Amino acid sequence: MEQKTTIDKSFKTEPYQINMGPQHPATHGVLRLVLTIDGEIIEKVEPDLGYIHRSIEKMCERDSYQQIVHLTDRMDYLSSNINNEAVCLAVENALELEIPDRVKVIRTIIGELTRIASHCLWWGVMGMDVGALTTYFYGFRDREMINDIFEETCGARLTMNYNVPGGLMFDIHPNFVKRVKEFITHFKTKIPEYNRLLTGNVIFQKRMKGVGILTKEDAISFGASGPVARGSGYSCDVRKYHPYSALDKVTFKEALKTEGDSLARYEVRIQELWESLSIVEQLIDNIPEGEYRVATKAVIKLPKGEFYQKVETARGEFGVYIISTGTKSPYRLKFRSPGFSNLSLLNHIAVGGKIGDLVATMATLDLVIPDIDR
Amino acid sequence: MNISLNITKSIHEWLFSIMPEGVANIVEMALIGLLYLAIFAILGLFLVLLERRVAAWFQLRIGPNRVGFQGVLQTMADALKLLSKELTGTVKADKFLYNLAPYFVIISSLMALAVIPFTKEFQAFDINIGIFFLIGVSSIGVIGILLGGWASNNKFALIGAMRSGVQTISYEMSIGLSLLTMILITGSLQLSEIVEVQKSGWLIVQGHIPAIIAFMIYMIAGTAETNRAPFDLVEAESELGAGFHTEYSGMKFAYFFLAEFINMFLIAAIATTIFFGGWLSPFGITESIPWLGVFWFLGKALILIFLMMWFRWTFPRLRIDQLLTLEWKYLLPINLVNIVIMALIVWLNLTIKI
Secondary structure, eight states: OTHHHHSOTTSOOOOEEEEEOSSBGGGTBSOEEEEEEETTEEEEEEEEOOTTOOOHHHHHTTSOHHHHHHHHHTTSGGGHHHHHHHHHHHHHHHHTOOOOHHHHHHHHHHHHHHHHHHHHHHHHHHHHHTTOTHHHHHHHHHHHHHHHHHHHHHSOSSSOOOEETTEESSOOOTTHHHHHHHHHHHHHHHHHHHIIIIITOHHHHHHHTTSSOOOHHHHHHTTOOTHHHHTTTOOOOHHHHSOOTTGGGSOOOOOOOSSOSHHHHHHHHHHHHHHHHHHHHHHHTTOOOSOSBOOOOSSOOOOSEEEEEEEEOSSSEEEEEEEEOSSSSOSEEEEEOHHHHHHHTHHHHHTTSBHHHHHHHHHHHTOOHHHHOO | OOHHHHHHHHHHHHHHHHSOHHHHHHHHHHHHHHHHHHHHHHHHHHHHHHHHHHHHHHTTOOOSOSSSGGGTTHHHHHHHHHHHSOOOOOTTSOHHHHHHHHHHHHHHHHHHHHTOOSSSSOOSOOOTTHHHHHHHHHTTHHHHHHHHHHHTTOHHHHHHHHHHHHHHHHHHHHHHHHHHHHHHHHOOOOHHHHHHHGGGSOHHHHTHHHHHHHHHHHHHHHHHHTTOTTSGGGGOHHHHTTGGGTTOOHHHHHHHHHHHHHHHHHHHHHHHHHHSOTTOOGGGTTTTOGGGHHHHHHHHHHHHHHHHHHHHHHOOOOOHHHHHHIIIIIIHHHHHHHHHHHHHHHHTTOOOOO
């Protein structure tokens, strides 16, 4: 803030407050940011949550474990299938169920497709936040193909409910493999198109480079995870360190950048599109035959104890922490959502930037508000 | 002798034969005013539709295609809807300025339209300081935007208005200087004369390298003047909601909206007149039919408008400091050097004449 000293004292400047949200196009939902601004320069960002709080964790204490799966859809709705998987894995581990390989592979394929769909949407919205409206439609075009595959598989496009404790709700559709392969060939030509349209643009590079810098130390101390942390060089991919489902059978690189600015976070996600695509490609040809679900009791009762399962959603590390007293519903259930920790560092990286920077930086955090506000 | 001239002349004579001279003059002015209002409205509605179709084309969509043939009546229907809407406003707004603001914007673009030479006889106001008038009048619009943002009693609107003030004042320099570069060749500010000069080659050909530089600077600055992407910080929807017209509704909003499109047309029309020979046909192929000048003029302007739409739907938005850096650190110095180069070229008689 060295500019201030040069300003003539007779022209006193005064910071003012402005409410960004809860009804604002850039906050992607009902997030309210109380900004303290000096002209165009951000002095403080205070996120105000609670506009979409549905007390999901409390509701879980009343529900059976099968029902909890459905509630997780409504948190991070863009990676709903991965959330479902986390709860199912936690319950299955607690019950020490042996899950068929077929289920594991299908879960991983659908999980990675979910990640691609989520990143497609993020990419479109990212472009929109920096002012390039066309990207939105390109991102949605490709996301639509994945949604169609999901629709055919389980009847739902967004809130999937495809996983149940013990396996999957239905077997995959006969067309599944064919359509996923079609998507892979289609999408391989489309990622370069994304780069041509947005990544290589001079204005975009200028908007992103050196903006919203998050150091590795800060990323760790704020509890950042997912692409946000990996853009700062903090290797934290749950899929690598604690592989679940069929992820231990595939080879993939963890997308990692060390710059820590908005562009790094952007490029990590673009890199993740390639990696997810390669994971799907490795698995799609050899889905093992077998059961699509193992029978569980109609009323699942977990043994007494504490269970934790973490997975990597499109936004970062998602954790399910269950305390069970041996009854049909958990005594206490806590979700560790990636968006919450990622939002907490917004004030840290946005201060000193312009309003435009704040919007661009927030877009690279890829916030989904129902995930933050459960 | 062409038909149009005959019609206007006979109307002129008929008016003067049935009423005293003063009244006839006023009636004629009113008629021309009405004609220009109609042009204004039709152009605005057409450009809105064009923008939507072009945007749809860029965005893998179809765009409006239900109301009328291929959606030609869509914008008409939208305008009717806007007319019927309630005019809302903020409680503590400065009512007088709030209501005044849209008229500043729309009147400035309407006045600028008057000097545009659509073809040889189709120009309401052939003033000898044409370009000067255009630059002067088109900068009145920013007052409307500033007033609208200020009087709305909304912080988002205020930020938008302040951005607009900064942006328009900065880029006015580039527009003025790039046009001045071309004036060095023509030696006249009168638009009809500028077009006459181009009978021996369009100015972008006559002035070759500096003219092309001037044209590029003009297009960048012109896009910034109209507050369109990539310079749409004024109404940056992801940052400010709708910017200065956040609190406007109904027809008042439509005035801002229409004025934006008319301004875009004006920028393209000035570029056509100054750089691309105005109503003149390429290689003089239809010189014998002067009325076709309108066709050539609009055709060239539409190509430039398409170019501006192309920018809009592919580029991300600049940040406010980058916007000012671009103008003051790059465009303006380049422009000043460019004027010197152009002066040298004109002095040494190095222009290309066909």
